Amino acid sequence: MTAVTNHAPTPARTSRTGVGVVVGIALLVLTVTSVFIGVSDVTPASLVRADADSHAAFLLLVSRIPRTVAVLLVGASLGIAGLIMQMMVRNRFVEPSTTGVTEFATLGMLGCIVLAPALPVVGKAAVAAVFGLAGTWVFLQVIKAVPVRQLVLVPLVGIMLGGVVGAFTTFIAYRMDLLQSLGQWSQGSFASVMAGRYELLWLAGAMVIVAWVAADRFSVIGLGEDFATNLGLNCRRVMAIGMVIIAVITATVLATAGIVPFLGLVVPNVVSLIIGDNVRRAIPWVAGLGAVFILACDILARVVRFPYEIPLSVIVGIVGAGIFLWLLLRKGSRAH
Amino acid sequence: MIVLDGATKRYGSTTVLDQVSLSFGEEGVTALIGPNGAGKSTLFSVIGRLLQPEEGRVLVDDLDVATAPSRTLATRLAVLRQDNHIAARLTVADLVEFGRFPHSRGRMTTEDREHVEQALDYLDLQPYRARYLDQLSGGQRQRAFVAMVLAQDTRYVLLDEPLNNLDLRHAVEIMRLLRRMADELGKRIVVVLHDINVAARYCDRIVAMRDGRVVCDGPAAEVMDPEVLESVYDLPVDVREIDGRLVALTAG
Amino acid sequence: MRARDRTQPLVSVPPDAAHSTQNGTELAPEPHGLRRLWHSPGARLTVLGCAVVILVACYLLTDVPGSLAFAVTIRGMTVLAMLVVSTAVGISTVVFHTITANRILTPSIMGFDAFYGLVATAMVFFGGSAAFLNADTLTLWFVQLVVMVAFSVLLFTWLFGGKRRSLHLMLLVGIVLGTFLRALAEWMQRMLDPLDFQVVTDAMFASLSRPDETLLMLTGGLVVAGVVALIPLLRILDVLTLGESMAVGLGVDHRRVVMGLFAIVSVMVAASTSMVGPILFFGLIVSNLAYSYVGSFRHRFTLPAAVGLGMVCLVGGQLVLERVFGFGGALAMIIEFTGGLFFLYLVLRKGAR
Numbered sequence: 047m048t049a050v051t052n053h054a055p056t057p058a059r060t061s062r063t064g065v066g067v068v069v070g071i072a073l074l075v076l077t078v079t080s081v082f083i084g085v086s087d088v089t090p091a092s093l094v095r096a097d098a099d100s101h102a103a104f105l106l107l108v109s110r111i112p113r114t115v116a117v118l119l120v121g122a123s124l125g126i127a128g129l130i131m132q133m134m135v136r137n138r139f140v141e142p143s144t145t146g147v148t149e150f151a152t153l154g155m156l157g158c159i160v161l162a163p164a165l166p167v168v169g170k171a172a173v174a175a176v177f178g179l180a181g182t183w184v185f186l187q188v189i190k191a192v193p194v195r196q197l198v199l200v201p202l203v204g205i206m207l208g209g210v211v212g213a214f215t216t217f218i219a220y221r222m223d224l225l226q227s228l229g230q231w232s233q234g235s236f237a238s239v240m241a242g243r244y245e246l247l248w249l250a251g252a253m254v255i256v257a258w259v260a261a262d263r264f265s266v267i268g269l270g271e272d273f274a275t276n277l278g279l280n281c282r283r284v285m286a287i288g289m290v291i292i293a294v295i296t297a298t299v300l301a302t303a304g305i306v307p308f309l310g311l312v313v314p315n316v317v318s319l320i321i322g323d324n325v326r327r328a329i330p331w332v333a334g335l336g337a338v339f340i341l342a343c344d345i346l347a348r349v350v351r352f353p354y355e356i357p358l359s360v361i362v363g364i365v366g367a368g369i370f371l372w373l374l375l376r377k378g379s380r381a382h
Numbered sequence: 383m384i385v386l387d388g389a390t391k392r393y394g395s396t397t398v399l400d401q402v403s404l405s406f407g408e409e410g411v412t413a414l415i416g417p418n419g420a421g422k423s424t425l426f427s428v429i430g431r432l433l434q435p436e437e438g439r440v441l442v443d444d445l446d447v448a449t450a451p452s453r454t455l456a457t458r459l460a461v462l463r464q465d466n467h468i469a470a471r472l473t474v475a476d477l478v479e480f481g482r483f484p485h486s487r488g489r490m491t492t493e494d495r496e497h498v499e500q501a502l503d504y505l506d507l508q509p510y511r512a513r514y515l516d517q518l519s520g521g522q523r524q525r526a527f528v529a530m531v532l533a534q535d536t537r538y539v540l541l542d543e544p545l546n547n548l549d550l551r552h553a554v555e556i557m558r559l560l561r562r563m564a565d566e567l568g569k570r571i572v573v574v575l576h577d578i579n580v581a582a583r584y585c586d587r588i589v590a591m592r593d594g595r596v597v598c599d600g601p602a603a604e605v606m607d608p609e610v611l612e613s614v615y616d617l618p619v620d621v622r623e624i625d626g627r628l629v630a631l632t633a634g
Numbered sequence: 635m636r637a638r639d640r641t642q643p644l645v646s647v648p649p650d651a652a653h654s655t656q657n658g659t660e661l662a663p664e665p666h667g668l669r670r671l672w673h674s675p676g677a678r679l680t681v682l683g684c685a686v687v688i689l690v691a692c693y694l695l696t697d698v699p700g701s702l703a704f705a706v707t708i709r710g711m712t713v714l715a716m717l718v719v720s721t722a723v724g725i726s727t728v729v730f731h732t733i734t735a736n737r738i739l740t741p742s743i744m745g746f747d748a749f750y751g752l753v754a755t756a757m758v759f760f761g762g763s764a765a766f767l768n769a770d771t772l773t774l775w776f777v778q779l780v781v782m783v784a785f786s787v788l789l790f791t792w793l794f795g796g797k798r799r800s801l802h803l804m805l806l807v808g809i810v811l812g813t814f815l816r817a818l819a820e821w822m823q824r825m826l827d828p829l830d831f832q833v834v835t836d837a838m839f840a841s842l843s844r845p846d847e848t849l850l851m852l853t854g855g856l857v858v859a860g861v862v863a864l865i866p867l868l869r870i871l872d873v874l875t876l877g878e879s880m881a882v883g884l885g886v887d888h889r890r891v892v893m894g895l896f897a898i899v900s901v902m903v904a905a906s907t908s909m910v911g912p913i914l915f916f917g918l919i920v921s922n923l924a925y926s927y928v929g930s931f932r933h934r935f936t937l938p939a940a941v942g943l944g945m946v947c948l949v950g951g952q953l954v955l956e957r958v959f960g961f962g963g964a965l966a967m968i969i970e971f972t973g974g975l976f977f978l979y980l981v982l983r984k985g986a987r
Contacts, residue, residue, distance in 0.1 A: 139806070188981045198802040202739065205809050207981065209743055210974040213914055217971050225835055226828060233820060307813060357824065363817030367810050374807060432882055456885025463879050470875040470931035480873060484885040488869025534884070 065320055069334050076341040080114040081106065083348055108241045116244040117236055117344050118337045120299050120306060123250035125336025126257045126329065127295040128310020129317075131182075133268040133325060134288045135189065137200045138318075139374075141310030142178070142296045145204035148305055149211035150181025151297050152232055156215050160222055167301055171246055175297035181211070182289045198374075234304035234359030236344055243302065250298045253291045254333055260287055261326035268323065305359055306340065308366025313339055315373050383407035384429060384459070384538055384572075388438035391424055391594075398424045399435065400594040406572050407538070410564030413581035414574045415605075416591035417615055422574045423464070425591070426542050430461035442538065456484035460534040462527055462541045468515060474526045475511040478502060481533030501533040505559065521552030528559065539563070541573045545580070553577075557584040578630050582606050590614045606630060675928040675935040682927070682942040689949045697957055713949065715845040718854045719913065720920065720944025722906035725861065726899040727917030728924065728933070728940050732874050733892050734801050737925070738981055740917045741903050744789075744808030747838075747912035748815040749782050754837045755819040758826060763833040771846050775853075775908045782904035790896055794889075801892075840911035840966035842948070849909055856905040860898045864937075867895065871933040913966065915973030920944040922980055 128141035135145075142148045154177025158170040165173075185207060189200050219228040257264070263284045266274045274281050299306065313336045317328050343361045350356055384406040391399040398421045406412055414422050427433040429440055431447045440447040442459050460481075468477075478501050482494040490498075502508050505525045515523055524544060531539055541560070545553040561584050563569045575581045581588050581602065588605040590598040591614075598610050605611070606628040611619035620631045671677045690713055698705045730741040757766045757774075786808075793804035823834060864871075870891055873881045882888050907913065924939035952965050 184978070184982065196802070198800065198806050199736065202802060202806055202809070203981075205806075206739060206743055206977075210915060210977045213970060214974045217967060220835065220839065220967075226831055229820065229824060233824065307817075357821055360817050360821040363814055367814040367817075370810050371807060374803060374810075430879075430883055432879055451885075452882065452887045453885035456883065461879075461883045463883075466877070466880060468876055468880075472875075472931060476931070480876060480880075480884060483869070483873055488872065 062321060066331075069331070069338060072338050073334055073341070076338060076345065077114055077118070080117065080341055080345055081110045083345060109239075112241045112244050113236050113239045114341075116239045116247050116302060117341050119244075119247040119251045120236075120303050121309065121337035121340035122333035123247070123254050123295045123336075124299060124306055124309045124340075125313040125332040126254045126310075127292045129314040129325065129328060129332050130257055130264055130288045130291055131310070132314055133264040134285060135186070135200060136268060136270065137197060138315060139197065139201040139311060140204060141308070142292060143208065143305065143307045144201045144311060145182070145185040146207035146211055147178050147181040147185065147292060147296050148300065148307075149208040149215065150184070151175070151178035151293070151300050152228075152305065153177055153211055153215045153218075154297075155231075155300060156219060156224070156228060159224065159227075160218070167243075167246060171297050171301035174300055175293045178293035178296045179289055182292055186285075186289075232300070232304050233357045234306040234362060235347070235355070235357045236303055237355050237357075239302065246298045247302050250295045253295050254329070256287070257291055258326070258329050260284065261329055264288065265323075265325040268325070303358070306362050307359060308370055309336060309340060309362060312366050312369045312373070316369070383441070383443060384570075385441040386425075386429070386438065387441070389425075389428055389435040389440055390437040391421075391428060391433060391435050398594050399428065401438070402594070402596060403438075404589065404596060404599070407570050409586035410569070410571065411560055411585045412570075412572045412587045412589060413585035414572060414589050414591065415576070415578055415581055415614070416597075420591040421594040422591055423542055424594075426461060426463065426540050426574070429540060430459070430463075431455065453484055453487075456534070456536075458536050459538045459540070460531040460536040462531050462539070462544065464542045464546060466527055471514050471516065473512050473514055474507055474518070474529070475502070477515060477526055478507075478511075478529045478533050481530040481535075484534060497533050497535055501529040504532060504563075505529040520547050521549070521555065524548060524552070524556060525559075528556065532563065537568075537570055539569050539571045541571065543574050543576065545575065545577070553580065560584065578606070578611065582628050582630070603628065673929070675930040675932070675939075678928050679935060679938055679942070682939060682946070686942050686945045686949070689946060689953065693949050693953050711845060711847065711850065712842065712952070714854065715842055715850055715910070716945060716948040716952070718850065718857050719842065719906050719910055719916075720948055721861065721941050722853075722857045722902040723913055723917040724920045724924070724940030724944040725864065725937055726902040727921040728936055729864070729871065729895055729899050730917075731921060732871050732933070733895055734805070735875075735877060737922060738918065738977065739805065740914065741899050742907070742912060742914050742917070743812070744805050745785060745812035745815065746782050746903055746907055747914060748812035748819070749785055750778060750907055750912050751834075751838055752815045752819045753778055753781055755822045755826075755834050758830050758834050759822040763830040766833060766837075771849055772852075775849050778908035779904050782907065783900055786900035786904070787897065790893065790900075794893065794896075837911065840913045840970070842910055842952075842966050845909065853905045853909045857902055860902045863894075863898055867891065868933045868937075871895070872931065875931050910966065914970060915977055916944070916947070916966075916969050918980070919969075919973045919976050920947065922976075 124142075131140050131142065131145065131147075132138055142151075151174040154174040155170055157177075158165050158173050162169075185204055188207060189203060192199050192203060215228070216225065219225045263279060266277055266279050267281065267284050267288070271281050274284070314328065314332050317331045317335055321327055321331060340358075340362065343365060344358055347356045347358045347361045350361075386402050386404045389399055389402045390397065398419075400421075402421075402425065414425070416422055424433065428435050429442070429447065431440075431452065434448065442450070442455055445455060445458070447455065475498070478498050479490065479494075481501065482490060482497060485497075486494045502511055505528060507522075507525060507529055510518060510522060510526075515526060518526065528541075528544070531541075544556055544560075548556065557580060560571050560573060564571050573585070575585075578588075582605075585602060587600065588598075588602050589596055590605055590610070597614055598605050606621050608619055608621050611617075611621070611630060617632060622629050622631060693713065694706050694709050695702070726741050730739065731737050754766070757769065761769075789804060789808050789811075793807060794801060823831060826834065870881075870886055873884055873886050874888075874891070876884070878888050920940045920943045921936075923943045924936050927943065928935040928939045930936065947969060948965065951969060955965055955968070
């Protein structure tokens, strides 16, 4: 968990810059592609002929751009949530969906739908965030007894926890005859995102900024609580900030796009392979790569069975699970 | 005799045991010393068949560790490793009874019970026999583990850093006990130690390892030498004789 | 780190008193006799056994609307199914806890339910719900069983039999694969019409009522075979609680034994899942209750206790639901529900050890 890279010699640095440029270009290209992919024909040319066909411009503003922005925000913020969580738990293999946080938030959302269906989305997201907060707390309590060395046991316990809460949610949904609708909104997808339905995500974006500001503290937390206290850090407060960041990101993403598994786990790990574990340096990378990853998945989801969409979570689940397995099983992984 | 013949163990590109050829079994107590990462624990794992060496062989009384039945080996050789975390809640007596497992396969005979009682007596654990392990102090717990190894009734006993986390008194207690086990019961004991003065005081032979190799092997007087110790630890060491005992002092 | 007061009553026994029990030389002073007896695992098992018999008798023989013989035959099948399920689930969970050295995991999380769900969903998806509902239950059971056992054996030989030897890693890989399969199944489920969807979800919830007779016999046979295979391993299981390195030192062929145990566990879980549907947390309740009830680490006590407590939960639960609340179909679900709550309580109180 310690920062591997000191001030790297020149070759490493140039190759890192190279990767950075590639990520940046990919982000740009994918963003543009994302804007112009869809059932209705929106091309740059049709936009230029604005007078003839204002429909294209309308579509662009109401659907395509919001969708792309939402995808970018979700990718960036989920990556950050995973990164912060990994620092707090000092374990590479955690993120909201492997620690029960997502499942707790989903339970909160379901509770809202059952008890207060009229609540606006913001209210539902707030309740989900409170549940997510509780979930983070429960997880942190539970893994206190797990020795830090047992890297794989921590996500195992977290997933078990998530499984229990998830089963609970499913059970309630089943009794209330809400199972199919639970499937509808909890399955990660950007198909229904349009202007007026995604703005909540800016809150997740704000959390990314908060994370950036507090980055160094999370770096220190990552070295261990004793160590952090020794450096004069108020551990509890930093942990609390981290929990809020994680809960808000999880809840807002859940309320707008649904569950997007593994992203928060995969992206920070890949970034750490490239640049090491310094949080401040990692944040823009994690945000950028997270956005690239999910943009690519979203575009894939839209084109594989064109004109129908595959739910994004299926693509992310398949790709993410694959990368997760690779991370676990690759040589030099500390998982075994 | 425990014989290692060119044993080599690698993790990826790092070699943790490099062509180690050694034998134990002549002397009563042998100390294994060396800096962290010298390969001492790996050596124990290889002898104790937790790890397979990539090259070379390990023989215990002419039985090849790789092929001989695990149960037969367990009646010849007992290994006590570092931090023995036990998830289940056991009493001292339960633990010591486990030492008889290689002999009884869990069905305790009268003879097995005698061995258990003797081991408990030998380590003064009778008053604590019904206590749970997590109710014991560090020294008592370590004694309970040694009692288990004793009940296993093997000729060879390997202990990996048994003095870890013990205070001076309990450390001395354990070392005296090992000495007695060797002298009175005829055990052949190999013990990993970090304190070379303790090694020099209680052991007949000291084996020093570094970077997966044996760098020095001989009676305590031979190893307690400034040059030898410096080559092992990369640190200037001064050796003085105080009241007829050799004592190593770190310089500076 | 350690659970402080896992078995409070045991601690309160004065050490020398427990000592004399061990030797059996001095007998206890009279007033403590009953209490001492209550602390012995054997006595507790006997009490549990009596409770199970009484509950079963109550369930079979009371509140009979018509012919007694008919009611006993019908209800007997349900009791038998409960026995098979609690044996399979209780034993597999306890054994799994021992080989993974952790008491909050269950074997079913590592993808068994995901496979079950995927097979069910795929059948409905490609064949329609009619095909699924009319399919030969025996064939279905067999397909499910083979798929699940094959998966776990593959996983196990890959990650435990070979060079890498990490049980926890293997479990995590199993779970990740499970998530992957679940994503696939969910995607298919989303394309189903509501009626078909209902069929799939009904299949995803375990149901104990009205088991198919042949199926019950087959599953029961497999479970009995598993139990028989376990009997000679009971004492080795005790040694495994000491952890891998100590077990090896005591002459246990760790890899072979764990492979064998894991095979038994997978067959038991797969067989019971194929029969009644996925059961996730039932095993957690009964195993942890069993540990604190018998207060011994020895498997000859904990295993029967887990089965007995499973029976108490199932038969007792069914009795209460049927006779007090008047509906009997939802037992498995309610037990899963309380199992989840119990799990949360457990991990919050004791941590994940």
